[in-house]
Amino acid sequence: MEKVWELYEKGDWVVPFLIFSIYLFIGASFALYVVIIWSRNKNISREKRRIEYSQLIEKLMSAVVFENVTFSVINEDKNSATLFKKAFFREVVMETIINLHKNYDGVFAQKLEQFYQDSGLIKDSFKKLRNFRWEVKCKGITELAEFNINEAFETIITFSKARKKTLKITSINACIKLAGTKGIVHLAEHPDPIDDWTQLNIIGAFKMHDIGDTKGVELLLESKNTTVITLGLKLIKELKLTQKLPYVSQLIDHAPNTLIQYEAQNVLQTLTV
Amino acid sequence: MSLLNNELIWFLDVYIVLILGYAILIMSWYLILAYLSTKELRSYLKKNSFVDYEVLLTSDYAPKLSLIAPAYNEGFTIEENVKSLLSLNYNNYEVIVVNDGSKDNSMEILIKKYDLVLTDFDFHEQIETKKLKGIYTSRNAAFKKLIVADKENGGKADALNVGLNIAQNPYVVCIDVDCILDKDSLLKLAKPFLESHGKRIIATGGVVRIANQCVIKNGRLVEVNIPDSMIPRIQVLEYLRAFLLGRMAWGRLDGLLLISGAFGAFDKEIALLSGGYSTKTVGEDMELVVRMRRYMLENKLPYSVSYIPDPLCWTEAPEDFKIFKKQRSRWMRGTIETLSFHKRMFMNPKYKLLGMLSVPYWTLFEFLAPGIEFIGLLITVIFILFGLLNWHFFLLLLLFVYTFAVFFSVLALFSEERTFHKYPKHADFFKLLLAAFIEPLYFHPMAVYAALVGYKEKIKGTHGWGEMTRKGFTKKE
Numbered sequence: 001m002e003k004v005w006e007l008y009e010k011g012d013w014v015v016p017f018l019i020f021s022i023y024l025f026i027g028a029s030f031a032l033y034v035v036i037i038w039s040r041n042k043n044i045s046r047e048k049r050r051i052e053y054s055q056l057i058e059k060l061m062s063a064v065v066f067e068n069v070t071f072s073v074i075n076e077d078k079n080s081a082t083l084f085k086k087a088f089f090r091e092v093v094m095e096t097i098i099n100l101h102k103n104y105d106g107v108f109a110q111k112l113e114q115f116y117q118d119s120g121l122i123k124d125s126f127k128k129l130r131n132f133r134w135e136v137k138c139k140g141i142t143e144l145a146e147f148n149i150n151e152a153f154e155t156i157i158t159f160s161k162a163r164k165k166t167l168k169i170t171s172i173n174a175c176i177k178l179a180g181t182k183g184i185v186h187l188a189e190h191p192d193p194i195d196d197w198t199q200l201n202i203i204g205a206f207k208m209h210d211i212g213d214t215k216g217v218e219l220l221l222e223s224k225n226t227t228v229i230t231l232g233l234k235l236i237k238e239l240k241l242t243q244k245l246p247y248v249s250q251l252i253d254h255a256p257n258t259l260i261q262y263e264a265q266n267v268l269q270t271l272t273v
Numbered sequence: 274m275s276l277l278n279n280e281l282i283w284f285l286d287v288y289i290v291l292i293l294g295y296a297i298l299i300m301s302w303y304l305i306l307a308y309l310s311t312k313e314l315r316s317y318l319k320k321n322s323f324v325d326y327e328v329l330l331t332s333d334y335a336p337k338l339s340l341i342a343p344a345y346n347e348g349f350t351i352e353e354n355v356k357s358l359l360s361l362n363y364n365n366y367e368v369i370v371v372n373d374g375s376k377d378n379s380m381e382i383l384i385k386k387y388d389l390v391l392t393d394f395d396f397h398e399q400i401e402t403k404k405l406k407g408i409y410t411s412r413n414a415a416f417k418k419l420i421v422a423d424k425e426n427g428g429k430a431d432a433l434n435v436g437l438n439i440a441q442n443p444y445v446v447c448i449d450v451d452c453i454l455d456k457d458s459l460l461k462l463a464k465p466f467l468e469s470h471g472k473r474i475i476a477t478g479g480v481v482r483i484a485n486q487c488v489i490k491n492g493r494l495v496e497v498n499i500p501d502s503m504i505p506r507i508q509v510l511e512y513l514r515a516f517l518l519g520r521m522a523w524g525r526l527d528g529l530l531l532i533s534g535a536f537g538a539f540d541k542e543i544a545l546l547s548g549g550y551s552t553k554t555v556g557e558d559m560e561l562v563v564r565m566r567r568y569m570l571e572n573k574l575p576y577s578v579s580y581i582p583d584p585l586c587w588t589e590a591p592e593d594f595k596i597f598k599k600q601r602s603r604w605m606r607g608t609i610e611t612l613s614f615h616k617r618m619f620m621n622p623k624y625k626l627l628g629m630l631s632v633p634y635w636t637l638f639e640f641l642a643p644g645i646e647f648i649g650l651l652i653t654v655i656f657i658l659f660g661l662l663n664w665h666f667f668l669l670l671l672l673f674v675y676t677f678a679v680f681f682s683v684l685a686l687f688s689e690e691r692t693f694h695k696y697p698k699h700a701d702f703f704k705l706l707l708a709a710f711i712e713p714l715y716f717h718p719m720a721v722y723a724a725l726v727g728y729k730e731k732i733k734g735t736h737g738w739g740e741m742t743r744k745g746f747t748k749k750e
Contacts, residue, residue, distance in 0.1 A: 014289070014293065014666070015665075015666065015669060018666075018669040018670060018672075018673045019669065021673055021676075021677075022669070022672050022673055022676050025673075025676035025677050025679070025680040026676055026680075028680050028684075029676070029679055029680040029683045032680075032683045032684060032686075032687045033683060033706070035687065036683075036686060036687055036690050036702070039690055039691065040690070040699070040702070043694075135319045135322070135323070138323050142323075165320075165468075166319075166320045166323050166324075169323075170323055193470065193471070195467060195468050195469065195470060196334065196467035196468070196469075197464060197467040197468045199334075200328050200329065200332050200334055200335075200467060201325070201328055203328075203332065203334070204325065204327070204328035204331070204332065207331070234334065238332075238333075
């Protein structure tokens, strides 16, 4: 320490410091340049491979959906079997079948769901749920919900209590898709405030997945958490659940604050006109 | 003689330590901000990949917005610009175009093209403004979102205040009418208003990028290009540094002082309670943010200012030095005026991070930096004249600053590459890389000169914006 202080006092440090810094900046700039070039080239080759894989996958999926070809038949082909072992190929397959599943209904959708299970992609999704990174968990949740894997419900619902808001929203949305109101009734006991963005997503999920059975929504009105009550009121209003109006009337009489009372009156008025 | 020599040596030592200390301080700050920005950017992008903006688009609960677009002599492009504002992806919004006493035919064009009629529009004038000649709405149901206010010329801040008075929605989005907005820009800008956790979001700002020579079709950006001329090209780099490596960090620290006047959203109630835009400064965008924050802090109201890193707004940058100088000198005047209006915030713990960090940062590194550079240059010239300059040390110091400047620009390019990747062509990347090497020698001295002109104008008491001629977006063939 004394030596450093002496060096500082003498002023001898200035020139070595400047020279060191110059070399450091030049080195760092060059390193960043190399990484940028490497990253660009990597992206280009990845994109090329993606296009190549997509063409092949489209043919395979067309066979699965329209010609009743199963995964075991596809896997008999050596080339396909090798490709299915590659993580990137599986990733592209996953993206493709998710897109297809969003566009198909009925038998076609069921065939895709079957393929998802037979090809082991379902295992990849479950594996993602165990990943420590929240964004990977979100991906797994989205995949499992898309293919209506009800066994995943119990695991996914645990993430709805996560601290990370995005994970929380993704899991609640997935739970709504998988089990309707069963996916949100636990929110009645939710201790933290649910912000407007999360509420909007929950309402959006109900609308998007066309949840018909809304049994249990009224439980949200009994919550001690005022943001949960607000969510319940919004759901009743947006989904036009006139059968829940007696619960809204009860809430008006026992509202925890005037704002909730006003919101409840507003819902009642909107739905009775 | 030896006493004089000793004093001279002492002065030289102090000068060197001060200059070097200032350089190290500013560089360290930039690096800290870059680190925080990178962290915040990564986190934002991760979160954003799971966000479904469709939810906001289809919901009645989406925040209701009023877009305020002041227009002055925009006749050449106003029809197209208003059309693009009316076709944004959002439901709950209105567009208020404020014609600020244009001398051209802007108003006639608007009346004719949008079938406008004078309306008896009911509103409460909460901020005093120049005389309003009339408010127009369209007879055509397709343009029911459009409101046009015609007023006497009073400057941008006055026009924005008229918009604030007229706005019927709780949030206002203030934009430059000639900016090109991303189709989803309002969805992204509105989202933070729904995410407050006990804190009121009083403003959100988005990233502004340079659109010179980009391809624009029907008021939308369809192809991103790098400008051919060096001045706007370097500004592309400068904006990348400022927005990707600077403001993102201030957003994370919640110490953002500036939301670009080209594109920002505000909580109307707080903006009005704070007094609206100040007509006494040309930096009305920064001044409003500081005043709103000050209002919240002085009234002990929990609040936050949010920042969106997506490139949502594209603007035309000055192409020649004359216009560039006008723009930058005005920016400097705006900074000086804002800092002087709110000087009591400087190092005042009552204003928390804002007083202890943001305002000192702006004072030391934005307001004083050009002056310090100029004084440094003067002293160096004096040293050369008197044969006192240690050339070895001087060149090392110069190289130290130059290599850092290049490094920091490359870091901005790296950040852009790993995030938004808006310049995928190799040629464009190399053009920007070359610009990073040229900037400290060519562009930076111009920027410092323009800032010094800003000092001079402030001392002389110059007011107003001056004429800002725009070339219009030129398409690259």
